[in-house]
Amino acid sequence: MDRRSFLKVCTTVALTSPPLLYGVLRAGESEFKPYKKALLVNKDGKPVTPEEIKPSKEYIFFYPYRSTPCLLINLGRRADPVEVETKDGHTYLWRGGVGPDRSIVAFSAICTHQLSHPTPSTTFINYYPEGKKAKIAKRDLVIQCCAHMSAFDPAKGGKVIEGPAPFPLTAIVLSYEQGKIYALGTLGKEVYEDFFDVFKPDLRKLYGSSRKARELVDVCTVLEMEEYTEEIVRC
Ligand code: FES
Numbered sequence: 001m002d003r004r005s006f007l008k009v010c011t012t013v014a015l016t017s018p019p020l021l022y023g024v025l026r027a028g029e030s031e032f033k034p035y036k037k038a039l040l041v042n043k044d045g046k047p048v049t050p051e052e053i054k055p056s057k058e059y060i061f062f063y064p065y066r067s068t069p070c071l072l073i074n075l076g077r078r079a080d081p082v083e084v085e086t087k088d089g090h091t092y093l094w095r096g097g098v099g100p101d102r103s104i105v106a107f108s109a110i111c112t113h114q115l116s117h118p119t120p121s122t123t124f125i126n127y128y129p130e131g132k133k134a135k136i137a138k139r140d141l142v143i144q145c146c147a148h149m150s151a152f153d154p155a156k157g158g159k160v161i162e163g164p165a166p167f168p169l170t171a172i173v174l175s176y177e178q179g180k181i182y183a184l185g186t187l188g189k190e191v192y193e194d195f196f197d198v199f200k201p202d203l204r205k206l207y208g209s210s211r212k213a214r215e216l217v218d219v220c221t222v223l224e225m226e227e228y229t230e231e232i233v234r235c
Contacts, residue, residue: 031187036217038220039220040182041222048181050099055076055129058071058072058073059071059224060109060229067213071109072106072222081095084188086188105174112169115198119229126225128141128143129141141154144234158170169188171187173187196214
C-alpha cells in the first residue's frame with residue numbers, strides 16, 4: 001500500500017470510528033508556545049462571559065488553527081496551577097483556571113493517543129461534568145476518550161489518569177482581561193503536525209485546502225458540543 005492509500009484508510013477509519021491503524025506519534029515541545037491572541041466569542045459574535053460557560057456543559061472552539069478543536073470547560077471550582085509530569089519525566093507548570101473563580105480551563109480536543117477528535121458527525125472525546133460519571137475513569141470532572149479509553153484530568157493540567165495516551169492533552173493557555181476571555185497559546189506537547197498529516201484529505205474537504213485548515217485564528221466562536229457534532233459517544 002502506498003503512502004497516499006495508507007493515509008486514506010487511516011483517515012476514513014479515524015473519522016467514522018475509533019482509530020486503530022497507525023502507530024507512533026511525533027511529540028512536539030513541552031513549553032509554552034504563543035500563537036495569535038484570540039478572543040473567545042459566542043454565536044452572536046459577542047465576547048463570551050464566564051457566566052455563559054455552564055459547569056454542566058462542554059463547549060468546543062477551534063484554536064490555534066481554524067481546524068484544531070479544543071474543549072472549553074467550567075470546572076465549577078477553582079483550578080490551581082500544578083506541575084504536570086509526562087511519562088518521559090519532563091515537567092512543566094500548568095497555569096490553572098481563569099475567570100473570576102479561576103474555574104475556566106481549555107485543552108486541545110485531539111487525543112494524544114491516536115488523534116481521535118470531534119468532527120461534525122461524531123466525537124469520542126468528551127468532558128464529563130459533575131454528576132456524569134465516566135465509566136472507565138470511574139469519576140466525573142474528567143475528559144475521556146472512548147476510542148481506546150484514555151482519561152485526562154482537566155483540573156490537573158490535562159494529565160493522563162487512565163489508558164494508552166502517552167502524554168497529557170495539550171493545554172490551551174487562556175487569559176481573562178476586563179471580562180473577556182482570550183486564548184494565548186499552548187502548553188505541553190502538541191500533535192498538530194500529525195493531525196494535519198493524517199487527516200489531510202478530510203481537512204481539505206472541510207476547509208477547502210490544507211492551507212486554509214492551517215490558518216491561525218484571532219477570534220474563536222464557542223459552541224456547545226451538541227451544537228457542533230451529531231453524535232456524542234460516551235463510555
Ligand atoms: S485515540 Fe486512542 S484513546 Fe484516544
